[in-house]
Amino acid sequence: MNKQQLFENIKRKKSFLCVGLDTDIRKIPEHLLDEEDPIFAFNKAIIDATADYCIAYKPNLAFYECMGTKGWISFEATVNYIKENYPDQFIIADAKRGDIGNTSAMYARTFFDELDIDSVTVAPYMGEDSVTPFLSYGGKWVILLALTSNKGSHDFQLTEDANGERLFEKVLKKSQEWANDQQMMYVVGATQGRAFEDIRKIVPNHFLLVPGIGAQGGSLEEVCKYGMNSTCGLIVNSSRGIIYADNSEKFAEAAQAAAKEVQQQMAEQLAAYNL
Numbered sequence: 001m002n003k004q005q006l007f008e009n010i011k012r013k014k015s016f017l018c019v020g021l022d023t024d025i026r027k028i029p030e031h032l033l034d035e036e037d038p039i040f041a042f043n044k045a046i047i048d049a050t051a052d053y054c055i056a057y058k059p060n061l062a063f064y065e066c067m068g069t070k071g072w073i074s075f076e077a078t079v080n081y082i083k084e085n086y087p088d089q090f091i092i093a094d095a096k097r098g099d100i101g102n103t104s105a106m107y108a109r110t111f112f113d114e115l116d117i118d119s120v121t122v123a124p125y126m127g128e129d130s131v132t133p134f135l136s137y138g139g140k141w142v143i144l145l146a147l148t149s150n151k152g153s154h155d156f157q158l159t160e161d162a163n164g165e166r167l168f169e170k171v172l173k174k175s176q177e178w179a180n181d182q183q184m185m186y187v188v189g190a191t192q193g194r195a196f197e198d199i200r201k202i203v204p205n206h207f208l209l210v211p212g213i214g215a216q217g218g219s220l221e222e223v224c225k226y227g228m229n230s231t232c233g234l235i236v237n238s239s240r241g242i243i244y245a246d247n248s249e250k251f252a253e254a255a256q257a258a259a260k261e262v263q264q265q266m267a268e269q270l271a272a273y274n275l
Contacts, residue, residue: 001090001118002139003182003207007231009055009088011275014267016232018056018092018209019259020239021046021078022063027244029251039064039074042251044081046243049256053263056090056235057082058209079115090235091118092143092209098123098130105133112137119143121187121209124171128178135179142184146171147199149189149212172202181206188227190218190236196226204229211237213262220262224269232275238262 010016021043025033028042035041047057059078064071082089097107097120104122111120112134119141122131134142147157147168157168175184181203188199190212199208208227212218213236220236227234242262246254 003231006055006090006207009090010232010270013053013055013263014270015053015055015263016234016236016266016270017054017259017262018058018090018235018237019046019050019054019242020094020211020237021057021059021243022239023059023074023243024063025067027247029247029249031249037070037074037077039067039071040077040081042243043074043078045252046255047078047082047086049252050242050259051086051089053256053259054089056092056237058092058094058237058239060094060239076115079117083116092235093117093120096121096123096145097134098126100126101129101133104130108134108137112140119185121145124175128174131175131178135183140183142179143209144171144175144184144186146186147188147192147195149191149218153189153192169198169202172199176203185209185235187211190220190223193219193222194226196223200227200229205231205233207231207233207235209235209237211239213238213241220265220269224273228269228273228275230275232270236262236266 023039023042025039028038032038032041059075064075079091082091093111111117121143122134123145124131158166160166185207188208188210190210210223213220242255242258245258
């Protein structure tokens with residue numbers, strides 16, 4: 001999916017919501033544990049309930065890999081279900097991979113060749129040769145970690161050099177030598193507030209994947225005020241606030257209501273910015 005197609009989906013659905021499929025076997029409704037594949041059964045119900053209100057899904061690999069082979073089977077089944085039934089959805093493998101070239105090439109082969117997923121999150125700490133293997137796939141996206149929403153982001157990302165340049169700013173500037181806004185996005189946490197203003201000075205046209213809305217307390221209005229651009233430029237993720245909105249047999253209906261509520265807020269923001 002290219003940038004224009006992504007923007008067209010945003011305009012058509014009046015939404016830039018990404019539903020994070022952080023599916024924990026210990027948190028899903030108990031009645032699903034009788035299913036042959038409880039994780040996939042939960043994901044399928046969530047996807048069917050929310051697909052009208054979002055433009056992307058983001059399964060977090062940690063929640064699948066922790067279950068070994070069974071978890072990987074659930075992950076593949078989830079990806080295939082989205083692709084077969086909701087082909088307009090942008091799929092993000094939230095894997096945060098990043099290693100030396102040969103290893104990154106194998107990671108890229110996994111997500112782009114084997115699974116044919118639209119995008120993967122990548123950690124930039126090891127530099128250019130750890131990222132470029134992912135960029136060799138036309139039509140696929142790298143979503144580079146830039147400024148995250150966790151408390152520990154202050155440990156490295158916000159540290160300044162002798163000239164006052166923060167590390168995340170250096171990452172944004174340097175990485176633009178590797179790819180343009182047609183193939184690279186950045187992760188920026190919703191809790192970073194006005195830092196979006198500084199980020200947009202460096203990457204005015206790139207899409208930003210924004211976690212931290214909902215359970216983590218990020219403000220959608222603030223994210224839009226400082227982060228939205230002429231093609232929206234935002235994919236805002238909500239995980240727990242949607243998929244765990246209810247733990248009864250009506251969990252899917254509750255997830256749908258939660259997703260619809262966020263979508264309506266996003267529609268208002270898009271209208272306010274004439275998009």
